Amino acid sequence: MQEKIKKLLREAIKKAFSREVKDIKIEYPVEEIYGDYASSIAMHLAKDLAKNPHEIAETIIKNLKETKFLKKIEIAGPGFINFYLSEKTLNDEIKTILKEKDDYGSGKIGKNKNIIIDFSQPNIAKPLGVHHLLSTVIGQSLYNIYQFLGYECIGINHIGDWGTQFGKLTYAYKKWGDYIIIEKDPINELLKLYIRFHEKAEKDPSLEEEARKEFKKLENGDKENLCLWKWFCDISMKEIQKTYDYLGNIHFDYIQGESFYNDKMEKILEKGKKEKVFKKGEKGSWIVKFENDKYPPFLVQKSDGTTLYSTRDLAAVNYREKTWNPDKILYVVDVAQSLHFKQLFKTNEMLNLTDAELVHVVFGRMQFKEKKMSTRKGNIILLDEVLKEAVKKAEKIILEKNPDISGKNKIAHKVGVGAVKYIILSQNRTTNITFDWEKMLSLEGNSAPYLQYSYARAKSILRKSKEKPSNQKISEDKKKTEEKIRSLISLFPKFQEYTLISAEEYKPNILANYMYELAQSFNSFYNSVSVLRARDVDLKYRLQIVEAFSIILKNGLTLLGVEVLEEM
RNA sequence: GUCCCCGUAGUUCAAUGGAUAGAACGAAGGUUUCCUAAACCUUAAAUGCAGGUUCGAUUCCUGCCGGGGACACCA
Numbered sequence: 001m002q003e004k005i006k007k008l009l010r011e012a013i014k015k016a017f018s019r020e021v022k023d024i025k026i027e028y029p030v031e032e033i034y035g036d037y038a039s040s041i042a043m044h045l046a047k048d049l050a051k052n053p054h055e056i057a058e059t060i061i062k063n064l065k066e067t068k069f070l071k072k073i074e075i076a077g078p079g080f081i082n083f084y085l086s087e088k089t090l091n092d093e094i095k096t097i098l099k100e101k102d103d104y105g106s107g108k109i110g111k112n113k114n115i116i117i118d119f120s121q122p123n124i125a126k127p128l129g130v131h132h133l134l135s136t137v138i139g140q141s142l143y144n145i146y147q148f149l150g151y152e153c154i155g156i157n158h159i160g161d162w163g164t165q166f167g168k169l170t171y172a173y174k175k176w177g178d179y180i181i182i183e184k185d186p187i188n189e190l191l192k193l194y195i196r197f198h199e200k201a202e203k204d205p206s207l208e209e210e211a212r213k214e215f216k217k218l219e220n221g222d223k224e225n226l227c228l229w230k231w232f233c234d235i236s237m238k239e240i241q242k243t244y245d246y247l248g249n250i251h252f253d254y255i256q257g258e259s260f261y262n263d264k265m266e267k268i269l270e271k272g273k274k275e276k277v278f279k280k281g282e283k284g285s286w287i288v289k290f291e292n293d294k295y296p297p298f299l300v301q302k303s304d305g306t307t308l309y310s311t312r313d314l315a316a317v318n319y320r321e322k323t324w325n326p327d328k329i330l331y332v333v334d335v336a337q338s339l340h341f342k343q344l345f346k347t348n349e350m351l352n353l354t355d356a357e358l359v360h361v362v363f364g365r366m367q368f369k370e371k372k373m374s375t376r377k378g379n380i381i382l383l384d385e386v387l388k389e390a391v392k393k394a395e396k397i398i399l400e401k402n403p404d405i406s407g408k409n410k411i412a413h414k415v416g417v418g419a420v421k422y423i424i425l426s427q428n429r430t431t432n433i434t435f436d437w438e439k440m441l442s443l444e445g446n447s448a449p450y451l452q453y454s455y456a457r458a459k460s461i462l463r464k465s466k467e468k469p470s471n472q473k474i475s476e477d478k479k480k481t482e483e484k485i486r487s488l489i490s491l492f493p494k495f496q497e498y499t500l501i502s503a504e505e506y507k508p509n510i511l512a513n514y515m516y517e518l519a520q521s522f523n524s525f526y527n528s529v530s531v532l533r534a535r536d537v538d539l540k541y542r543l544q545i546v547e548a549f550s551i552i553l554k555n556g557l558t559l560l561g562v563e564v565l566e567e568m
Numbered sequence: 569g570u571c572c573c574c575g576u577a578g579u580u581c582a583a584u585g586g587a588u589a590g591a592a593c594g595a596a597g598g599u600u601u602c603c604u605a606a607a608c609c610u611u612a613a614a615u616g617c618a619g620g621u622u623c624g625a626u627u628c629c630u631g632c633c634g635g636g637g638a639c640a641c642c643a
Binding site: 025026027028029030031034038040043046047053076077078079080121123160162163164165168208212258281282283285287295296297298299300301302303304306308309310312334335336337338339340342362364365367397398400401402415426427428430431432433434436438439442443444445446447449450452453454456457460461464465501504505509510513516517520523524526527528530531532533546567568 | 570571572573574579580581582583584585586587588589590591592593599602603604605606607608609622623624635636637638639640641642643
């Protein structure tokens with residue numbers, strides 16, 4: 001709809017003023033009385049054309065080619081053109097929804113395009129903390145959205161399974177580790193070793209040097225260290241996978257950690273040095289320098305000859321280009337790494353590794369009210385712990401609200417986990433997120449359970465509609481009924497539009513906010529319009545609306561990775 | 569010191585340069601003989617400060633104040 005209006009406006013402006021307007025923005029008016037869509041184009045053109053906006057708007061309207069799908073067009077305020085969709089357009093949309101079902105809202109704009117989404121990136125030997133939710137859930141949602149729009153998506157988990165940290169861990173294990181204890185509770189015991197290392201290293205900085213030596217041995221293929229490394233990885237991944245499973249709907253096409261690039265970095269280093277993009281730094285290290293010192297130097301090889309995160313990222317860009325020839329690569333990573341990605345992207349340009357669009361999908365930090373969270377010090381809120389608490393809370397509420405329902409465990413799991421995911425997804429990713437237990441465990445208001453509940457209500461109506469009609473007489477406020485119906489169905493065509501904007505901006509919260517608005521409108525409708533007690537045409541029509549609503553809600557929640565429930 | 573991000577009701581968050589700055593939680597009040605009250609309906613309550621650009625600024629620019637982060641041998 002948005003696109004259609006855009007096109008019509010563009011043509012009308014060309015015809016009337018012989019101007020090409022590239023970027024016409026179609027807005028959603030703040031109030032329903034201002035229509036379903038609006039454009040402020042007349043005001044933008046006013047200065048250029050030296051005419052007043054009203055006049056321009058009138059001329060544009062006169063030149064609109066096709067307006068049959070609209071009920072009316074109005075000029076309002078300082079010169080807005082407001083578009084009102086006709087009932088027929090909205091009803092046709094309902095038919096489309098009922099026909100397309102699970103595919104409704106999907107698109108083809110991504111046809112023949114592929115996109116790599118690099119997300120989650122947990123570290124080996126450390127448990128998933130609650131802050132890992134951000135990359136994992138945002139990344140997965142973008143994956144779902146892009147796939148829905150027709151892109152071929154390649155989800156990669158770039159796990160942190162290489163680097164100096166393994167030197168630290170190896171050193172710590174050799175000194176204080178115990179095989180049997182670790183096998184019993186791998187991640188926690190490895191974490192303890194890691195913390196112990198940092199405690200000791202604070203007093204004795206020479207340990208850092210020891211750790212670097214261990215890592216160098218590892219990188220040079222030392223058998224013992226390699227064996228230990230492999231073991232650390234295996235036992236950790238098993239544990240991490242358990243958490244992903246519990247979170248649900250998390251899917252990676254490839255798990256290619258940093259170690260995956262061990263044999264792929266030499267080529268990049270050679271290329272960089274040969275092309276003089278890599279320059280000699282201090283003590284025999286290699287760095288990239290940027291034009292006008294726009295960014296600080298980018299270290300790509302350490303003075304002892306070993307590699308870094310940056311080296312592996314460059315190798316990854318190269319590998320991904322050669323393997324998939326992607327149109328885009330998204331890095332769903334914390335804002336703390338902004339500079340790193342700026343340096344990486346710029347270096348990519350200098351080395352010409354790929355012409356794919358590289359995007360750092362940044363998100364804010366998770367902040368904690370009480371203490372600073374640091375894996376090194378061991379105060380970390382575990383993701384498992386948060387999820388389990390949320391499920392527990394959901395269980396409690398089920399027992400209060402609907403104690404006779406069957407499948408309580410499953411429902412509690414979907415509600416609890418969904419709620420936690422939704423909190424992350426409903427927030428604009430660029431602002432820092434404040435963690436607090438109360439918020440994480442909140443199951444009302446703007447939350448996943450609210451949406452799931454709305455869905456369950458809709459499905460309940462649909463189930464009951466198959467029973468025999470009550471045939472009671474009802475009196476209803478006709479005007480109010482019409483209003484509620486209009487508000488609800490006019491939101492339907494926007495599903496696709498918001499999905500598209502979410503993808504363009506890499507912001508699932510745009511979709512989430514729409515879903516909430518839709519559910520609110522449905523609940524308001526539910527409250528004042530009776531469906532099952534309506535008759536004949538009304539009954540049929542209202543059932544169609546309810547079904548259409550349920551389809552959109554399900555499709556949208558699926559994109560967010562939140563599961564719907566038939567009953568709750 | 570340099571650079572980046574963020575400052576919106578009591579709290580946690582929305583708001584593609586547009587119309588009366590939206591929600592949720594919390595507070596005050598109301599709605600169940602009727603499709604699931606995990607709901608619905610009212611009320612009170614906010615753009616850090618000072619300039620600038622614009623017909624129009626929470627949004628763009630400058631300065632200040634406050635918070636977070638990054639600045640080569642960690643990732």
